Amino acid sequence: MAMPESLYYFIQQLINGLTVGSTYALIAIGYTMVYGIIGMINFAHGEIYMIGSYIAFIVIAALAMFGIESVPLIIVAAFAISMMVTSAYGYSIERVAYRPLRGGNRLIPLISAIGMSIFLQNLVRIAQGSRDIAMPTMISGGVDIGPHEGFHATLSYMQMIIFVVTLITMFGLTLFISRSRMGRACRACAEDLKMTNLLGINTNGIIALTFVIGAALAAIAGVLLGMYYGVINPYIGFMAGLKAFTAAVLGGIGSIPGAVLGGLLLGVTEAITAGYFSSEYKDVVAFALLILILLFRPSGILGRPEVEKV
Amino acid sequence: MMRANLKPAIISAVVVAVLAGLLLGIRLDQQGTTLSLVGAGPDVYWKIGAAAAFLFFFNLFRDQLSALWKGLPGLPKAPQKLVEVSHKPALRRLFWCFMIAAAIIWPFLSNRGGTDLGTLVLIYVMLGLGLNIVVGLAGLLDLGYVGFYAVGAYGYALMAMYFDVGFWTGLLIAGLLAALFGFLLGFPVLRLRGDYLAIVTLGFGEIIRILLNNMTWLTNGPNGIGGIPKPTLFGLEFSRRASEGMQSFHEFVGISYSSEHRIIFLYLLALLLVLITLFVINRLLRMPIGRAWEALREDEIACRALGINPTAVKLSAFTIGATFAGFAGCFFAARQGFISPESFTFIESAIILAIVVLGGMGSQVGVILAAIIMTILPEMAREFDEYRMLLFGLMMVLMMIWRPQGLLPMSRPHLELRT
Amino acid sequence: MKMAHKKALSQMIAAAALAGASTCALAADTIKIALAGPVTGPVAQYGDMQFIGAKMAIEQINKAGGVNGSQLEGVVFDDACDPKQAVAVANRIVNEGISFVVGHLCSSSTQPASDIYEEEGILMITAASTSPEITERGYQMIFRTIGLDSLQGPTAGNYIAQQVKPSKVAVIHDKQQYGEGIATAVRDVLTEAGIEVPVFEGITAGDKDFSALIAKLRQEGVDFVYYGGYHPELGLILRQAAEQGLDVGFMGPEGVGNTDISAIAGEASEGLLVTLPKAFDQDPANAHLVEAFQAKNEDPSGAFVFPAYAAVQVIADGIKLADSTDTEAVAEALRSNSFETPTGTLAFDEKGDLKDFNFVVYEWHADATKTAMTE
Known part of the structure; x- marks a missing residue:
């Protein structure tokens, strides 16, 4: 093979970026769905992701204590329980902190959401302690891409799992939104909430459903990233949430393919910056990219331009 | 049932x-x-x-x-009455005089801790009033306000470190620098609307913090800048031993040294800055530009039809808001004596925004009241240190449910068509 | 009406302040020592090390009859290793009228807090902050019972140059005073010894993803990595390096040397080199203290446990020697005497640093044990 080393280096950074980007995308979908329907930024979404990680760790530790060692079983159980619990959290948060505030000034639910985010973060801190909790690697190994001598790119099995799960989830969600009855109701709500309500659709139920789906996706990201990095603490939700939100806006908030595209773009940009420039500046470049794109395409890459209503 | x-x-x-x-x-x-x-x-x-x-x-x-x-004849009714009372000019003036007098007397009645807390409250009042222009009056959602606060603080700290600039010059420079940042940043982003503007300002706030963190050669990175000179009173220093060529306050007045003098001086200085801020904002509000801010918030399209240039009006609100953040930042740096990027995280922006919203957007008395509550509540909860932030978050949620219009909503005559 | 609000509020604050004051109203026979460090936050376990050491010392001294007839009392203050909170903590210590401080932990917290202590005449001994700058400002009230980065860096650098003998070394740090300080010292020693350092880069503390950095290290072909910082980041770097097949030696300062690094990195932490203060809990002379810690179900092996113990003891002995709790007299006594402590015989120089302190290189194992590589 005559491919130069620098190409493999680029491939490696691309793989790293896409891995991180996939999980940004999963969290970003939650933001985008909620925004698309009720036009509200759910700032507590990052904390849901964090809670998902914690639940996954608890499940994994519990199964290990019962002596269950089958990795696929553990992973499936972690996904299932974590998604169920975070869905319940998503539903409760919407019910308690957002539903009473709907319809007023849009700043009000935003403040409430920030408060909710602080509350959840500290709840977990008090309950679980602020220390890093670590878990041994469950899935190790991977495949090498490129020559055995010299530099080659590696793609770990864990990274493959992240890609595959992310892709399956996105296709599933797209199918759900475009084909199912409830998905159609969701789209109707996004189009015009009041009108949909008048047409006899239970909009409260649809909004709750949106929060539940978003929370479940955040849990998927939480489980995946928890297993990938192996370390969690109560503070991981904030930055992940911020990045995912950036990804959602980058892709055009309200658009699900946009959130995915934005997430991947953000992840790759960060990896390339860290790989060719310096890891210190990857966050600066990520936010600068956002600002640049918004300046030239004020509603994001795939977003629909806003229509001014009189 | x-x-x-x-x-x-x-x-x-x-x-x-x-x-x-x-x-x-x-x-x-x-x-x-x-x-x-x-x-x-x-x-x-x-x-x-x-x-x-x-x-x-x-x-x-x-x-x-x-x-x-x-x-229940609940609390919610009382503020309404207050608002009515405060509309009578004579009573209003009397009320303000009382407020100011009480604020001036406060440090002499309270102990060191109380005065210190008072200073912190005043810093947040200043920040709240500044952000109130942008969010409450002009209706622009700014989630990166802390960035300008950081520019002011670092502006003074760096000037003091590299050029030996004193507090008063530093205050001026910090304000101008923050205004310049506000102007330059505002220029490209203000054509964005609503939530896009919010996320871009949030991004700017984060960029400023990360740059301060990474430009180690200039800002000392995460270690922050220490030894920032304290404010002086007409060249008099408030320290045990005055530095070269300076005189200390206690020597000049002829009393024995007490570190409380400085605490009280800082408090009074903060109070002065807040009063100036209030005065300037109230003047501006009566000028065409202040009217334009509020008009723009209510209906941008109508404003354009009336020949108001929305970009210029938004930009002025953004810049003036940033200036006050710069002043507050400079004062914060001088009081703290040490600053690091850690002090300018997003959560700080969120707290300032919460003050504005809690106070009832646009209402200045409300902002002052909210700043007092938001600063003192966490301090009082120090007893249950561990639960402090938990309660703070919970309070933000409950307040929004209980009084979404804020503690003292701004009331102005308005007509609304029912649709 | 409005006035009533304001007045009620001021009464509330005054009441709160009074409550604070009354809890610290000095009973004539206690001497308060503030224990300042992180109770919360990501490096809280280092704070624990410091607190259990200091509390044990207070307990033992009180059991032996206290200091000049007074009992010691430790009051814990949480700064979360955040410089802003450290300043707030320092102001609270001043408010409560406490004149002795053991802490803070992180150099970046200690530095701004020490400005206030010096100004207010409060005597501070840090058992964990290793940045040279802290004692380089001519302060009278600031001491420490641990060695300096400027000692630790060269110890590490020389060990790498003489024992490991790599050809290309990457030096990574977390940009904080502590980490970058040591990393810079290591780089300087290595460059002087003729070893190439192609990568000298900062990362952001709290980051989780280092895959891009590791790919870069692999491409540069480095065969040894020095990391200046704390264990949460190095643990992840080790773990991700193992997954990406970067098979080189790693080394770090005492900030990475605790059991959590093995929990995070697992097998990848095997063979990690760490510079640590001498393991005082292994010293036979301290056997009775180790037993006392174990009786309370506390771990005496942490790097800062014994230095914190020594710090409290030095304060107590200083008060005895000066025969007063006046901090200037105590500071004078500290400078002009030497003290027998579990960390050896301590004597302070003019700057407030220990005249003699040694770091030892250890090899870390995946089960979180360590073996000494140097004496």
Whole structure:
């Protein structure tokens, strides 16, 4: 093979970026769905992701204590329980902190959401302690891409799992939104909430459903990233949430393919910056990219331009 | 009626028990290199049980409770009266005089801790008033306000470190620098609307913080800048030993040294800055530009039709808001004596925004009241140190549900068409 | 009406302040020592090390009859290793009228807090902050019972140059005073010894993803990595390096040397080199203290446990020697005497640093044990 080393280096950074980007995308979908329907930024979404990680760790530790060692079983159980619990959290948060505030000034639910985010973060801190909790690697190994001598790119099995799960989830969600009855109701709500309500659709139920789906996706990201990095603490939700939100806006908030595209773009940009420039500046470049794109395409890459209503 | 509530009551109790039980009832425990689970103590289970029971009965009797709640002559009514009173000019002036007098006397009645807390409150009042221009009056959602605060603080700290600039010159420079940043940043982004503007300003706030963190050669990175000179009073220093060529306050006045003098001086200085801020903003509000801010918030399209240039008006609000953040930042740096990028995280922006919204957007008395509450509540909760931030978050949510219009909403005559 | 609000509020604050004051109203026979460090936050376990050491010392001294007839009392203050909170904590210590401080932990917290202590005449001994700058400002009230980065860096650098003998070394740090300080010292020693350092880069503390950095290290072909910082980041770097097949030696300062690094990195932490203060809990002379810690179910092996113990003891002995709790007299006594402590015989120089302190290189194992590589 005559491919130069620098190409493999680029491939490696691309793989790293896409891995991180996939999980940004999963969290970003939650933001985008909620925004698309009720036009509200759910700032507590990052904390849901964090809670998902914690639940996954608890499940994994519990199964290990019962002596269950089958990795696929553990992973499936972690996904299932974590998604169920975070869905319940998503539903409760919407019910308690957002539903009473709907319809007023849009700043009000935003403040409430920030408060909710602080509350959840500290709840977990008090309950679980602020220390890093670590878990041994469950899935190790991977495949090498490129020559055995010299530099080659590696793609770990864990990274493959992240890609595959992310892709399956996105296709599933797209199918759900475009084909199912409830998905159609969701789209109707996004189009015009009041009108949909008048047409006899239970909009409260649809909004709750949106929060539940978003929370479940955040849990998927939480489980995946928890297993990938192996370390969690109560503070991981904030930055992940911020990045995912950036990804959602980058892709055009309200658009699900946009959130995915934005997430991947953000992840790759960060990896390339860290790989060719310096890891210190990857966050600066990520936010600068956002600002640049918004300046030239004020509603994001795939977003629909806003229509001014009189 | 109770039967109708039984189902939601049971559901909510069960949901709470399960949610809290999993996350609070089981603890991940890292012993050496192994991860295991331990149950939390029985007191935690009791608390969870109590919370579930409370929710059950709350939901069961919610109709009765809300009837009871409505029957109460609650707090919500009182502020309304206050607002009416404050509309009478003479009373209004009297009220302000009282407020200012009380604020001036405060440090002499209180102890060192109380004065220090008062200074912190005044810093947040200044920040709240500044952000109030942008969010409350001009209706631009700015989530990166802390960036300008940081520019002001670092502007003074760096000037003092590299060029030996004193506090008063530094204050001016910090304000101008923050204004310049506000102007330059505002220029490209202000054509974005609503939430896009919010995220871009948030991005700017983060970029400023990360740059301060990374430009180690200039800003000392995460280690921050220490030894920032304290403010002086006409060249008099407030320290035990005056530096070269300076005179200290206690020597000049001829009293013995006490570190409390400086605390009181800082408080009064902060009060002066707040009063100047209030004065300037109130003047601006009566000028065409102030009217334009509010008009723009109410209806941008109508404004354009009336020949108001929205970009220029927005930009002026953004720049003036940033200037006050710069002043506050400079004062913060001087008071603290040490600053690091850690002090300018997003959560700080969120707190300032919460002050503005809690106060009732646009209302200056409201902002002052909210700043007092938001600063003093966490300090009072120091007793239960661990639960401080938890309660703070909970309070933000509950306040928004209880009084979404803020503590003292700005009232102005308005007509609305019912659609 | 409005006035009533304001007045009620001021009464509330005054009441709160009074409550604070009354809890610290000095009973004539206690001497308060503030224990300042992180109770919360990501490096809280280092705070624990410091607190259990200091509390044990207070307990033992009180059991032996206290200091000049007074009992010691430790009051814990949480700064979360955040410089802003450290300043707030320092102001609270001043408010409560406490004149002795053991802490803070992180150099970046200690530095701004020490400005206030010096100004207010409060005597501070840090048992964990290793940045040279802290004692380089001519302060009278600031001491420490641990060695300096400027000692630790060269110890590490020389060990790498003489024992490991790599050809290309990457030096990574977390940009904080502590980490970058040591990393810079290591780089300087290595460059002087003729070893190439192609990568000298900062990362952001709290980051989780280092895959891009590791790919870069692999491409540069480095065969040894020095990391200046704390264990949460190095643990992840080790773990991700193992997954990406970067098979080189790693080394770090005492901030990475605790059991959590093995919990995070697992097998990848095997063979990690760490510079640590001498393991005082292994010293036979301290056997009775180790037993006392174990009786309370506390771990005496943490790097800062014994230095914190020594710090409290030095304060107590200083008060005895000066025969007063006047901090200037105590500071004078500290400078002009030497003290027998579990960390050896301590004597302070003019700057407030220990005249003699040694770091030892250890090899870390995956089960979180360590073996000494140097004496």
